[in-house]
Amino acid sequence: MTNQMIGSKKKLPQLKNNQLTDQFLTFALAPDQQALLPTHQMLEIVNVSLSQITPISGLSPSVMGIYNWRGDAIWIVDLASLLGYTPLYSQEYDLGKFQDRCHVLFLRSQDMIVGFAVHHVGQMVRCDTTKIQSLALSNSNTVLSEVCSGYWLSGNNETLLVLDGGGIMRVVQSLSA
Numbered sequence: 001m002t003n004q005m006i007g008s009k010k011k012l013p014q015l016k017n018n019q020l021t022d023q024f025l026t027f028a029l030a031p032d033q034q035a036l037l038p039t040h041q042m043l044e045i046v047n048v049s050l051s052q053i054t055p056i057s058g059l060s061p062s063v064m065g066i067y068n069w070r071g072d073a074i075w076i077v078d079l080a081s082l083l084g085y086t087p088l089y090s091q092e093y094d095l096g097k098f099q100d101r102c103h104v105l106f107l108r109s110q111d112m113i114v115g116f117a118v119h120h121v122g123q124m125v126r127c128d129t130t131k132i133q134s135l136a137l138s139n140s141n142t143v144l145s146e147v148c149s150g151y152w153l154s155g156n157n158e159t160l161l162v163l164d165g166g167g168i169m170r171v172v173q174s175l176s177a
Contacts, residue, residue: 026122041165109169
């Protein structure tokens with residue numbers, strides 16, 4: 001996959017029956033957990049070789065390092081690890097499919113841009129946002145409860161977590177504080 005510019009700042013118009021739809025990107029947080037992120041919250045998706053991410057010691061285990069994106073040094077965070085799932089490299093090792101590549105979703109919050117590494121990017125889907133259900137999370141995963149807007153059932157009854165890019169960025173900002 002090549003670099004992809006995605007999303008827009010505007011919401012889609014209201015449809016019949018008071019349905020509001022938004023466009024989301026699907027991706028895997030873990031082998032058994034898919035997630036959605038609104039495309040209007042993303043800047044770009046890049047397929048990156050792990051050797052292009054420079055590790056920095058002494059940081060949170062979820063911070064993979066820095067990556068040169070358009071001439072700027074951008075932090076790359078393992079999104080699965082940040083949210084309490086098995087880290088990306090361990091997921092691939094456990095599946096016997098370790099690869100030297102990952103997809104990085106770039107998000108912006110105010111003046112900060114961060115890249116979030118995920119193993120597999122799926123497809124774009126339109127979702128009726130009125131059908132996003134609230135998710136009861138245990139207190140054991142406070143980070144996930146801060147960034148998860150709920151869940152959505154796909155047409156084939158697969159449960160996808162609906163993540164909020166702003167919430168993810170707030171968690172990352174709290175790591176650096």
